[in-house]
Amino acid sequence: MCGVFFFLLVFPWFGLDIGGTLVKLVYFEPKDITAEEEEEEVENLKSIRKYLTSNVAYGSTGIRDVHLELKDLTLCGRKGNLHFIRFPTHDMPAFIQMGSEKHFSSLHTTLCATGGGAYKFEQDFRTVGDLQLCKLDELDCLIKGVLYIDSVGFNGDSECYYFENPTDSEKCQKLPFNLENPYPLLLVNIGSGVSILAVYSKDNYKRVTGTSFGNMMSKEKRESVSKEDLARATLITITNNIGSIARMCALNENINRVVFVGNFLRINTISMRLLAYALDYWSKGQLKALFLEHEGYFGAVGAFLELLNSA
């Protein structure tokens, strides 16, 4: 994809997805750096690489999802690992400030970003960080990211999976699903809100509907009811609701594979199993709920791929 001009693409390679609640960042760590390269590598770049790859937490809120790291990928002729990092959107100003302090702009890299924050923080990137953002459509990125990650697999395992016997905790099994011929599919992205896309091919998709009723959070809870009960009731209510809307969309679009992504599902087996069960039950077995290991990172991956594409 990068042709012979791959060398024009300077490191570091980032993809950024600035959502309403979380910022997702993917970082490509080249593992094939030659001694000569290392020599020439500017100090800034080196320190960024070392900082990102040698830590699993950044500040008090940034986290690297080590278990998701994709090893030994070859991209644009370079071999390396793909890292997945997230931090809350409200720390975005601090992130930009840090970029400014570390003279990130001197690296002359392009910063590819998607998500609403790419628009919202564009001005700050320019004025505070002296950085020009390359803004990308989030739905484009999402789909590209999903297709790419699924195609490279998860370090030898399948990226896509489903649940068998989702209601039975004894028999419930997570099984790989082959998404080789993915179309048509309904892609349900549950982040702060929910977006539902009908995807017919790599470039042919439409947004079916959206909802504001996603990862609802509220602080205040009443004492007389246990927090655990409330949290669980809320989770189940919201999950059922999303399942019901996804099912109606699938029916309306005549699509029977539904892929759920987004950070709502991160460490959230309750919701995944519930979605799997609800879709199967209410559709009398006609609909299948599918999930992806990299849940919330596909937008960032898509942005990252665009960077490589631009070279």
Place this chain on the structure above:
Amino acid sequence: MAERGGRGTSSGGDSSLDKSITLPPDEIFRNLENAKCFAIDIGGSLTKLAYYSTVQHKVARVRSFDHSGKSQEKDHHSNMPSPYEIQFQRDHSCDVHFIKFENTYIKPGVVPTIQRPIERRKDVMTCLIKGCNFVLKNIPHEVFAYQKDSDTEFRFQTNHPNIFPYLLVNIGSGVSIVKVETGDKFEWIGGSSIGGGTFWGLGALLTKTKKFDELLQLASKGQHTNVDMLVKDVYGGAYQTLGLSGNLIASSFGKSATADKEFSKDDMAKSLLHMISNDIGQLACLYAKLHNLHKIYFGGFFIRGHPVTMRTITYSINFFSKGEVQALFLRHEGYLGAIGAFLKGAEQDNPNEYSWGENYAGSSGLMSPSPDLCPMQRARSGTFDMFEMDRLERPLVNLPLLKDPSTYIPDTVDLTDDAMARKYWLTCFEEALDGVVKRAMASQPDSIDAAERAEKFRQKYWNKLQTLRQQPFAYGTLTVRSLLDTREHCLNEFSFPDPYSKVKQKENGIALKCFPSVIESLDSLGWEERQFALVKGLLAGNVFDWGAKARPWLEDSYSEWIQRLKEGPPHKCALIFADNSGIDIILGVFPFVRELLSRGSEVILACNSGPALNDVTYSESLIVTERIAAMDPIIQSALMEERLLLVQTGSSSPCLDLSRLDKGLALLVRERKTDLVIIEGMGRAIHTNYYAALQCESLKLAVIKNSWLADRLGGKIFSVIFKYEVPLK
């Protein structure tokens, strides 16, 4: 009837109800003593009670004297013989009463004391649908769309002849989505656990406010943007590629996840309301789309007339369906279950065979339950809400000659829409009230309690007018017709069935006496002069001091009419809607009828079934016609040969709704191939039907006896309307 409300109220009596229920005086549970069938629906927070009763009420009957002249009474003033006698008799009719009240009024042990609870809680959904179909079919202006930022938030819909198919979304604690295809065929197609109970429950957790109404009040004050994450919070502006506005909610409660601050109760309640309404709206749209339905009726306690919930639901439906699906609400939504249960229980009385009418006097009308919107209303009627329907003697149908029954609107001016007109007419009716009260008393000089009843009538109608000032939408679209009809219903409630009976009797007597000389002078005229004199007679009949108004009139297609008479063939059959008693019917309508008969046309003369103002009733018209036939061989032979037919309209209104006419009339109109419709008088031709489009030729005639209305139409008081219309081929 005079003691209506005496029993079963807190004022005494031996009813065991008294021990447990404190009933407001007078109005609630009227006619309970005659009730023959009950239905009761005890819900979680509201109890709905329905009862069917035969109501004794006074009617004024007219009876022809035998013509021996023996017993003819003399009129007190003119010493003239009366053309017929009037008797006040007791008659009975059937009413259904529905009462809703909060459960705090019921205490243990009360329900069993109602001795014939033939209907207990029936299959809830079946009852709901039955009730829904019933109101959609029978109650004019039952359905409305809610418009947020318009002067008239309530946009009432014309009753469509075909009510199916539709989607009923009942938002109670949870949500039920039902597809209704015919009267008997419906299917539960979906639902959701996120409903009114979720709003209430989460709302209570978030705000510590336990009462549903209070939560809604909080919500109506709140700013959801303080709690919700909007598209602009994520994007900094609109999301252009998707065409999503910056003010759209991206994530409900999204801000509260990360912002470290206290949120106001109002804001959280508002955000929660939006979240739940949007969710239900989205789901409902998806179902509507899947089943190709375009109308969604919303009901359940979440809606129940609450402006805030109707607003958010409507917004949500418009947003998600991009205008393809309409969110609709029902005025009597809260009664659907009770009506359905009642209908099931009353099956032996075949309630579906009859037509029904809303009794404005016995119904509290659509009230906003939000206390700050109408404090007066709330205080006055407490938590009791009533809905009364009269069973009409005969089924009502559309006039077969309506051009498009689904778009026909009888009323010329929508007073809900037109604030100036509304103010004028409400004041006008208030000012006329003294006169009506006097007239009512004078109509029953021998009754001891006439003054007392007349005073009660005054109070009741005055209160209705005040309610309508505050809530013009209470009984559907407010019109001059509904104001007039409400007055008639209130008069009836206090046993003044026909305040004008004596006046009509006297005027009919005078006019009958003049009939031969009027006919003689008309017959002496040449053809053209006679036609003009006949039209003048029709016009002059409904006004006393009408001089010779020079043409051209305010609305004048007289020449076209004359040309039609000259050049065209005689009409096959003319349908005439008569207006007033006396001069109007006898010296205006009958000579005109006589001319049409002479031309070879048949005539159907339609008069009101029941009394309204000084309008001629069907039974009066029978006597008057009999007397005229005795004087006039043309009328006589036409009656004998059934070329002149007298029918009743099925209405007791001074106005005319061509979509609710007696079935017999409609059959006759079709059978006789009616090709001319004549509507006369302000009530029928101006307040209603001025813009009515028919499939055949029509004449609409009236003299405008009201300077404000004349001014509105661009003329002066006593301007003449002569509207001859031929449908476009």
